[in-house]
Amino acid sequence: MEKFRIALKKGEAVKYVGHLDFGRAIERAFRRAKLPVAYSVGFNPHMRLSFGPALGVGIASEAEYVDVEMSEAVDAKQFSRSLSEKLPPGLVLVAAQPVSSNASLAAELNLAAYQARTTGLVGAEQVAAAEAAVKRLQQSESVTYLRRSPKGIKTMDLKNYLVGELETEAAAESFAVRFWLRMTPGGAVKPQEVMRALVEQFGFPVGDTAYCRMALRAETNAGQKTAFEI
Amino acid sequence: MQLNDTALGSVAKPARYTGGEWNMIQKDPAKVDVRFALVLPDVYDVGMSNLGLKILYGILNERTDTYAERAYCPWPDMEAVMRSSGDLLCSLETHTPLQQFDAVGISLQYEMTYTNILTMLDLGGIPLLAADRSGNDPLVIGGGPCAFNPEPVADFFDCFVIGEGEEIIGEIAAVIAEWNQSGRAGGRPEVLEKLARIQGLYVPAFYHVDYNADGTCAGVKPKRPELSSVIAKRVVADLDGAYFPVRPIVPYLETVHDRIMLELFRGCTRGCRFCQAGVIYRPVRERKPATLMRLAQELTDNTGYDEISLVSLSSADYSCLRELAHSLLAEFAPQRVSLSLPSLRIDSFSIELANEIQKVRRSGLTFAPEAGTQRLRDVINKGVTEADLFEAAGAAFRSGWAGIKLYFMIGLPTETDEDVLAIAELARKVLSLSRNPARCKVSVSVSTFVPKPHTPFQWFAQIPAEEMERRQRLLRGALRDRRISFNWHDAPTSRLEGVFARGDRRLGKTLLEAWRNGARFDGWSEHFRADIWDAAFAASRIDPDFYTVRQRAAHEIMPWTHLTSGVSQEWLAAEWVEAQKGSLTQDCRHADCTGCGVCQDLGVSVIDWRA
């Protein structure tokens, strides 16, 4: 059966929509688009959609991926046009390609690039403090982070999840930090936790921070692949 | 002014506050003459489920001179964040603070949302008291079922719409548009004066309330001779031709009614004597099956929902229900859209229909016998017998439904312990009808009867809170069976609802006092604070018992006597007498007119396509 893999942008306006609600919104968009999506069989049939790794509530995204199985062949251009028209404001179709691979997006995509853009920093001093905090975190051997939840406290080393160098960019109104995080079967770190560590342990100045997932990749022994390559 | 990420990141379900849903209307506010904020004073998940506001949102936004936006009540976590950050409550569409709108239309669905109105006005930057508003403050307009006795909240509103909004809302928008174009000549008094000339519109400040020495109402009189002394509700004569929104907003968050709501008809003339909706929405007016088929297709195409709920006060009474259900199934099953029937009648027709339309029997069926004995069911004019219930329940079990939910009320007029205990007996008998009682579930939900204005029971003394609790205990004791679950309403909440339902203008002080001391979301048991309310009654020198447990004299002037649903007080009084005799009144939908008066008084008629 034909399958499309689509890439979507989740904009600022809808970043507080959770993963399940996002899934339902995509389903409804397909229904409005009247595209021949395949359904599961059984008592309670549902659309054959599969999603990439869940995005945290409050994080925008440049790259959300969904696989959708079709019940009949559809022209790729027509597919994109029909779906784009019926997506709610804030969700934008970036790409749609027929794929033949059976790889699971959620299982294979294990690296995520995030951007944390902080506004409300005042003066060169605060910007310098932000730069210094990022540099010190980068240089630390390990960064212990205590995750508090109703289930208790979990101790994690953020360095086990951070991949490569953190980058910074100071603009007139804001200060951005960009970094890659690894998702493992044993768990993952939220970008908010990296920023909290920067504030609490390294003196990053407090501001209002907006998050965005910039990219997802699949890392294997053979190197990194994009969602359309797996 | 969008809330910032720190604020949104710190509350539960932040998508309640961000809008941007499919079918949300976007317009340039600079290019319209009138800006409306439509408000349901409850949390987004509840507020977005209200059909009335979906209709008004659609009608107002069809006008090129008007932009209607939405706002719901921030949950207490968000209110705390907004109070510390100083953010004003804004609309979801353009993030405009409520204080900048021309009009704020508030839907009054339930007395226990009254404190939320104050929260929203206050967070929106609008003076709480209508008397304190001036120049650029919005006109605060109430509507919905509770507007049939708006006196307890009269101090906070500039005006109320009595009855159905489809037609009057445009008339209101036109008056405001004209007033704005004139540079708001004459200020607020001028626009209120003009609004008061619209039929069905009530400006409480133009009416004076007198009280007798014993505290009862002596009359509500217009302050000026040109105002009418009785305001009759608005009613849409031709529902089939009336506007129905086919592009409702599709929320991201799961809301209480997260599906297509297809309104089959309005009104219900079964005549249950406790029911306010059965009076204020009279007479019955149906939409044609062909109209409903067309609406259903447009709604499906425009929303992407996969379920259509056939809503009405008593959907199974729709005259062409079988034909409609069959046509809908034939048309929509291939489109993978399912049907649901929220209210079932207690008869085998309803079960057959439920079997046909609900292939997947995940949830149980719900029946509302309302009372445990035939005697009491006759008092309330619920034309249902035990045999009807057993027949329906038996048919349901035989066709594979595993659960049955039964709705009852306690505290109905003339109720004795025998009636209360009969509820348990009835539940047990229903359970025993199952072929496999070990695996089936019966759940019993018991609410406490709250006498409502404009009903035959408006004179009745509500039972005291302690008595409510005693009867609940009595029933719980009689219901000890693992296969029967039992839910009931908190007595203090029912008592407070009773105060406001039949209250008068003096309660405005109490409401304000309780809100100032932290009363919020009173309908949610986790937020309800009886201590705050007790203190507020004491501080405002008001005895809640005056409104609840006091039997009204037949000739007493009610605080809402100047507002009429078209159903005459004489008819209600006669029904009260019939109730005490336990004698039944028939449904005028298929039998003769029983003389409630609405058709003659308002020039409308029952529209039932079978009749």
Ligand code: SF4
């Ligand atoms: S006036 Fe007569 S026909 Fe009309 S709703 Fe009342 S009882 Fe029914």
